[in-house]
Amino acid sequence: xxxxxxxxxxxxxxxxxxxxxxxxxxxxxxxxxxxxxxxxxxxxxxxxxxxxxxxxxxxxxxxxxxxxxxxxxxxxxxxxxxxxxxxxxxxxxxxxxxxxxxxxxxxxxxxxxxxxxxxxxxxxxxxxxxxxxxxxxxxxxxxxxxxxxxxxxxxxxxxxxxxxxxxxxxxxxxxxxxxxxxxxxxxxxxxxxxxxxxxxxxxxxxxxxxxxxxxxxxxxxxxxxxxxxxxxxxxxxxxxxxxxxxxxxxxxxxxxxxxxxxxxxxxxxxxxxxxxxxxxxxxxxxxxxxxxxxxxxxxxxxxxxxxxxxxxxxxxxxxxxxxxxxxxxxxxxxxxxxxxxxxxxxxxxxxxxxxxxxxxxxxxxxxxxxxxxxxxxxxxxxxxxxxxxxxxxxxxxxxxxxxxxxxxxxxxxxxxxxxxxxxxxxxxxxxxxxxxxxxxxxxxxxxxxxxxxxxxxxxxxxxxxxxxxxxxxxxxxxxxxxxxxxxxxxxxxxxxxxxxxxxxxxxxxxxxxxxxxxxx
Amino acid sequence: xxxxxxxxxxxxxxxxxxxxxxxxxxxxxxxxxxxxxxxxxxxxxxxxxxxxxxxxxxxxxxxxxxxxxxxxxxxxxxxxxxxxxxxxxxxxxxxxxxxx
Numbered sequence: 079x080x081x082x083x084x085x086x087x088x089x090x091x092x093x094x095x096x097x098x099x100x101x102x103x104x105x106x107x108x109x110x111x112x113x114x115x116x117x118x119x120x121x122x123x124x125x126x127x128x129x130x131x132x133x134x135x136x137x138x139x140x141x142x143x144x145x146x147x148x149x150x151x152x153x154x155x156x157x158x159x160x161x162x163x164x165x166x167x168x169x170x171x172x173x174x175x176x177x178x179x180x181x182x183x184x185x186x187x188x189x190x191x192x193x194x195x196x197x198x199x200x201x202x203x204x205x206x207x208x209x210x211x212x213x214x215x216x217x218x219x220x221x222x223x224x225x226x227x228x229x230x231x232x233x234x235x236x237x238x239x240x241x242x243x244x245x246x247x248x249x250x251x252x253x254x255x256x257x258x259x260x261x262x263x264x265x266x267x268x269x270x271x272x273x274x275x276x277x278x279x280x281x282x283x284x285x286x287x288x289x290x291x292x293x294x295x296x297x298x299x300x301x302x303x304x305x306x307x308x309x310x311x312x313x314x315x316x317x318x319x320x321x322x323x324x325x326x327x328x329x330x331x332x333x334x335x336x337x338x339x340x341x342x343x344x345x346x347x348x349x350x351x352x353x354x355x356x357x358x359x360x361x362x363x364x365x366x367x368x369x370x371x372x373x374x375x376x377x378x379x380x381x382x383x384x385x386x387x388x389x390x391x392x393x394x395x396x397x398x399x400x401x402x403x404x405x406x407x408x409x410x411x412x413x414x415x416x417x418x419x420x421x422x423x424x425x426x427x428x429x430x431x432x433x434x435x436x437x438x439x440x441x442x443x444x445x446x447x448x449x450x451x452x453x454x455x456x457x458x459x460x461x462x463x464x465x466x467x468x469x470x471x472x473x474x475x476x477x478x479x480x481x482x483x484x485x486x487x488x489x490x491x492x493x494x495x496x497x498x499x500x501x502x503x504x505x506x507x508x509x510x511x512x513x514x515x516x517x518x519x520x521x522x523x524x525x526x527x528x529x530x531x532x533x534x535x536x537x538x539x540x541x542x543x544x545x546x547x548x549x550x551x552x553x554x555x556x557x558x559x560x561x562x563x564x565x566x567x568x569x570x571x572x573x574x575x576x577x578x579x580x581x582x583x584x585x586x587x588x589x590x591x592x593x594x595x596x597x598x
Numbered sequence: 599x600x601x602x603x604x605x606x607x608x609x610x611x612x613x614x615x616x617x618x619x620x621x622x623x624x625x626x627x628x629x630x631x632x633x634x635x636x637x638x639x640x641x642x643x644x645x646x647x648x649x650x651x652x653x654x655x656x657x658x659x660x661x662x663x664x665x666x667x668x669x670x671x672x673x674x675x676x677x678x679x680x681x682x683x684x685x686x687x688x689x690x691x692x693x694x695x696x697x698x
Binding site for chain 1: 612613628630633634635636637638639640641642643665666667668669
């Protein structure tokens with residue numbers, strides 16, 4: 079069945095009442111029945127929940143084949159915990175038919191690819207999928223299609239019982255002996271633990287994995303002992319150098335800076351740019367640099383930013399310290415400046431993924447967002463964005479909070495160079511729709527700006543401010559004139575990944591790619 | 599042109615291609631690898647074969663390792679590799695003639 083972004087969704091996926099994507103805000107006003115976990119009672123006072131090893135923790139929680147284990151990705155490319163836990167479950171306990179439900183997965187998790195090929199891991203639910211795992215899933219080696227969700231879609235699915243977590247594993251930079259966890263104070267700090275919070279509340283069992291045991295009580299706790307069954311101390315939960323970069327640097331690339339300046343110009347031309355406005359930006363080169371130019375406009379007009387959300391990095395913390403933004407609410411930290419600031423700098427708070435972006439709760443932060451500045455791997459002439467699959471059809475990205483912030487914000491700006499190497503970023507049809515075009519308002523490229531025709535109000539703003547803009551079709555033609563028109567990808571019928579819209583409907587599917595063989 | 603000895607042109611940098619030509623065994627034998635194979639493989643193959651034809655190369659083993667090079671780059675790398683293989687890359691290159 080064709081959905082609202084023109085993608086053909088196989089009927090087989092719609093069994094059990096799943097719907098295809100119908101457009102923005104389709105689920106508004108409907109009710110969700112929340113699921114509740116079955117959890118163990120610890121009435122008798124315990125001195126400690128420490129157990130000797132991951133194997134013991136798994137046994138204590140009744141781990142068996144066919145279960146779903148959840149993980150969070152604040153340790154990013156430095157994470158050791160996913161591999162450690164899966165190794166104990168598969169190689170020490172001999173479990174199989176396991177499903178990994180992670181907030182994201184990256185290159186750090188290449189070893190899991192082998193468990194997929196061996197058929198030990200049969201399900202993957204995640205936002206990000208990259209590296210070897212992306213390749214083996216794209217090659218159709220995972221038994222069931224991977225389910226890809228946004229950062230807001232994930233807590234919705236967990237709360238609604240679409241994902242039932244048997245055991246949640248919390249990678250904790252510090253924990254006390256009963257499982258109060260924090261993202262700071264240890265040797266592998268990650269700052270916010272926002273993505274782990276829903277897992278801890280909705281999993282049947284919760285295991286804390288830490289490399290820094292601290293005195294009870296570890297307060298204020300991001301994950302609380304009341305939800306934790308066992309605590310395991312390991313040598314290291316991650317490589318701190320890969321968890322957070324020393325500092326997210328502002329790009330010096332003149333092309334990035336030009337685009338960033340144009341992003342700030344567009345923002346300053348809208349009526350939402352007024353004292354107390356709210357803002358989120360990614361950490362990509364031009365997105366991050368937009369902070370810098372925006373500050374100039376704020377100074378010029380004598381206005382301040384009310385609040386900022388998102389994955390947080392140093393430049394935003396700087397604005398907070400300078401008093402140019404009122405509050406920073408943080409679901410994940412990208413660099414050490416942000417890690418060292420959360421809950422330390424006045425006005426820098428932690429939030430859960432649900433609070434950040436869940437479309438099925440009673441009002442996530444993204445819904446109050448004025449501006450979001452985001453990147454894209456591809457954007458098509460319908461303003462649909464792809465941040466999941468490469469132009470070659472292989473899984474190598476993550477929707478993250480992209481669809482959530484795009485849908486919630488008043489102005490969603492995509493900033494991307496027109497071409498990357500031989501890839502046309504602006505194209506006729508994106509490989510996979512991860513953020514539907516009805517949520518995307520403005521495109522800023524190095525060859526010009528385009529405004530979504532659904533937003534005549536923004537067209538008027540740009541015209542009034544004298545900011546030139548062109549049609550997105552003309553940008554696409556420009557891109558193809560530079561790099562040549564790519565051939566359509568060839569696919570097999572087999573679906574390797576299902577992409578859920580943030581509301582739980584099916585936005586797109588990724589099929590197994592048929593590679594081109596030049597010897598043909 | 600006749601390929602007299604093995605010759606290379608280009609690099610493995612992003613947006614470039616490394617082209618190697620060697621004497622053939624009667625005909626064109628093309629070995630192509632590309633980082634953009636699924637979208638541009640057919641076009642790269644066509645561009646390489648057209649360029650060889652324009653240079654009158656009919657007997658060669660050609661290896662292209664493409665890193666997302668544009669058509670103009672691919673043509674230039676193929677031309678250069680062929681001229682080097684014939685020892686004719688030092689002087690009197692037919693700019694605007696066979697090389698364009």
